[in-house]
Amino acid sequence: MQAARKVTVAIGTALVAVVLAGCAKSIDEIIMNPSDKDEVIAKLLADDVAKRDIMAKLAAKDDTKKEMAETLLGDTSIKAMAVEKMAADATQKTALIQKLLADAATRAEIITALTSDEASRKELQETLKKPLPKK
Numbered sequence: 001m002q003a004a005r006k007v008t009v010a011i012g013t014a015l016v017a018v019v020l021a022g023c024a025k026s027i028d029e030i031i032m033n034p035s036d037k038d039e040v041i042a043k044l045l046a047d048d049v050a051k052r053d054i055m056a057k058l059a060a061k062d063d064t065k066k067e068m069a070e071t072l073l074g075d076t077s078i079k080a081m082a083v084e085k086m087a088a089d090a091t092q093k094t095a096l097i098q099k100l101l102a103d104a105a106t107r108a109e110i111i112t113a114l115t116s117d118e119a120s121r122k123e124l125q126e127t128l129k130k131p132l133p134k135k
Contacts, residue, residue, distance in 0.1 A: 044050040058064050072078045086092045100106045114120050 044054065058068050073082065083096075086096050100110065114124050
């Protein structure tokens with residue numbers, strides 16, 4: 001009788017293990033399912049160490065850095081922050097100004113912005129009256 005119970009318990013445990021093993025998803029299934037993939041990414045991003053690892057891997061190669069930058073610059077708020085950061089950096093400010101002035105359409109927009117506002121126009125006129133500093 002006791003042997004029968006042990007066999008029944010062993011078979012029951014084996015069946016439960018088989019059922020649970022069948023329920024487990026493989027990594028490939030998780031990656032291919034978008035909702036599961038989003039959950040996995042959200043869980044990884046919640047962990048600071050995983051965030052640093054992901055960012056380190058994304059920023060390790062120039063190709064992935066450029067792709068990430070292009071993706072982020074699609075968001076106008078990110079683009080504004082990037083321009084603001086570049087304009088604040090003295091080493092990049094001159095290159096940014098030269099790049100903006102090199103494009104005829106952008107140069108026309110800058111001139112229009114400077115001359116259309118009364119306060120800017122006065123400041124521009126006062127600046128133009130002063131002699132250029134010697135280099």
